Amino acid sequence: MKPSDFFIDIVDFFSILLPGALVTYVVRALFYRNLFGEGRLLPVPQNEMQGWIVFLLVSFIVGHLLFAIGAVILDKYLYDKFLRRLVTKNFDLAYHAATAIRDECLASDLWIGRLVSENYLRADDAKKIYAQKKREVINTFKWGQYYLAVKDPESVVASKRFEASSKFFRSLVVAVPIISGVLIYRRHFVSAAAVLLLALLCLYRYAELRYKSTQVTYEAVISHEHLTKRPDHPAPVLPLDTRLRFTASPESIVHYQQRIDSLKSGLQTSIEYLSIPANETWEVVNSTASQSLFCLAGKCTLKHRTSEGIEETTVISPNALVPIPKSSSFQIINNQDESLLLLTVR
Numbered sequence: 001m002k003p004s005d006f007f008i009d010i011v012d013f014f015s016i017l018l019p020g021a022l023v024t025y026v027v028r029a030l031f032y033r034n035l036f037g038e039g040r041l042l043p044v045p046q047n048e049m050q051g052w053i054v055f056l057l058v059s060f061i062v063g064h065l066l067f068a069i070g071a072v073i074l075d076k077y078l079y080d081k082f083l084r085r086l087v088t089k090n091f092d093l094a095y096h097a098a099t100a101i102r103d104e105c106l107a108s109d110l111w112i113g114r115l116v117s118e119n120y121l122r123a124d125d126a127k128k129i130y131a132q133k134k135r136e137v138i139n140t141f142k143w144g145q146y147y148l149a150v151k152d153p154e155s156v157v158a159s160k161r162f163e164a165s166s167k168f169f170r171s172l173v174v175a176v177p178i179i180s181g182v183l184i185y186r187r188h189f190v191s192a193a194a195v196l197l198l199a200l201l202c203l204y205r206y207a208e209l210r211y212k213s214t215q216v217t218y219e220a221v222i223s224h225e226h227l228t229k230r231p232d233h234p235a236p237v238l239p240l241d242t243r244l245r246f247t248a249s250p251e252s253i254v255h256y257q258q259r260i261d262s263l264k265s266g267l268q269t270s271i272e273y274l275s276i277p278a279n280e281t282w283e284v285v286n287s288t289a290s291q292s293l294f295c296l297a298g299k300c301t302l303k304h305r306t307s308e309g310i311e312e313t314t315v316i317s318p319n320a321l322v323p324i325p326k327s328s329s330f331q332i333i334n335n336q337d338e339s340l341l342l343l344t345v346r
Helices: 005-035 048-087 090-105 110-118 123-130 140-151 152-183 187-227 250-264
Strands: 271-274 281-285 291-297 298-303 311-316 320-324 329-333 340-343
Touching: 005 048, 005 152, 048 152, 048 187, 090 140, 090 187, 123 291, 140 152, 140 187, 152 187, 250 271, 250 291, 250 340, 271 281
Parallel strands: none
Antiparallel strands: 271 340, 281 329, 291 320, 291 340, 298 311, 298 329
8 A cells, every 4th residue: 555545545534533523522412411321321431441432433423424414415416516616617628528538438328339239228228318418337537536546546646635625524514514503502602603604614615625626637637648649549449329319209100101111111121210309419430230221301411431431421301311331430410400200221
């Protein structure tokens, strides 16, 4: 274990123990006599060492409870939905750039399609995932930390330091209102108000430190990727097909059944119907099989890249038939105000 790793563990440990000890110390007078003593739940500690052991154990348990409450309420609801907007700088460009790098290494749509093809994920579940605006196997921040831990472990230290400090203030935000409640119970109203003001300051500091921990990670990922990427050794292009997002319902194709039957006549291949909403894009990278696209309704733009690297742009209208060779990459861009209905043959 390196000294930096030990330091990070200690800071993370105290983000649990210190807030827990603070709350335990303040509220102990309310519960001590009800819990410890003859005929009570627990015997009175016999010496100072036993007293410290009990105090540290209770502090550790209370600290974990504060930690868990803060993780659910502050991280999931307050920070992600409100606080992050207060501390975000430079239009969050570092996050978007790091996310683009992550998607090059770990494309969520690619993995969803692969899990479906290997029967680890049901097609119905995949459609629900595709319906979500934000789809990710691992969020950008956690992926960035894992990436740096492998590529450049020293870069993780600064991110972990900010993250551990933010967790400390996150637990304080939960602990301080409890302390204020005890002061109100004892009729120390001025002190209670001052403590609540401290909670607001802790809340802002938590948001600031949490944002810094993510920014340091994103900036390190971007810098490392830029400095180490070798253009003469491009990454292999992995297959990608987002067609599951656009599976057409039976109701949407019923008006075109006669035309579909005539097209299907004599075919022994796989046929699918896709309904692509307005301003959506169906993307395929390095297709695993040749296919033909027939437009039943709507108009779209086809951007096609062959295996030889030749790029072509075509406007597709109803009744158009477009063959797509194997190993091609293409995008079907529906830039119209109505849905696009396609029949695909593979």
